[in-house]
Amino acid sequence: MDELQVQRKREVETRQESTMPARVFMPVTDIFETDQALTLTLELPGVAKDRVEVRVENDVLTIEGRIDFAPYEALRPVYTEYNIGNYTRTFQLSSKIEQEGISAALKDGVMTLILPKAEKAKPRKITVN
Amino acid sequence: MVTSFSSPFDAIFALQRALDARRESDWFGSGTAGIGTFPPINIFQQGDDFVAIVELPGVDKVDLQIEAKESTIRICGRKAIDYEASASVHRRERTSGSFDRTFSVPIQIDPEAVRAEHRDGVLTLTIPRAQSQKPRSIKIS
16 A cells, blocks of 8 residues: 555635635545446545535535534644635536435545436446347 | 634634644654654644644544654554445545654653544544643742
């Protein structure tokens, strides 16, 4: 296995809400495809299950994760290497995705979204007569 | 340093600015070789003690090892990403591999009392100052 390198957090460039001056980050994401589904895995460190929102609107999948800042209130930073903030990322869904069947799970700060393919998009074997 | 979290709307911004302000500090001096390596570490002061917060998304508790000695903390382990062999890759941004990082704090620590909590991909280490290092108030006779 390779030795891990630090990944700089990418900020979201076009922010929709400007009511808060705080920075919003884009979670790093892997996208894999199998015959049955697309799998999205997003890294959302520090986001608890009840502070994450996943929704589909006009064929756009939006993932929003909010950090709980309360534990930081009593802490005084003396040395820092990364910043923290909320996360958001959107994905355009193709018509091949069965939107009703999307499922999400969160473990150790990693969200796994399973986007099942619509029946017509699944590979079919054609028998030769 | 003034860090006020009185308004919920300013809380995030104030914290982010405070974190940025400490980014270029030479607090570690030249003593730590691990600067800039994985995983990134933020260190806070809480009274007499220190708190280290480390982002380790996707690292299972069983793959994580923490050692404490005198004034040094070592965090090592591996981050594994498993996917089906038949899957085809569309986008790969996450990284996986092994890591080993050691850092020192400018106090003698009590290794027995170091507490570690790993939740939602964030490791929080509470590093208490050794009892022998705590200031003692001296009574005037």
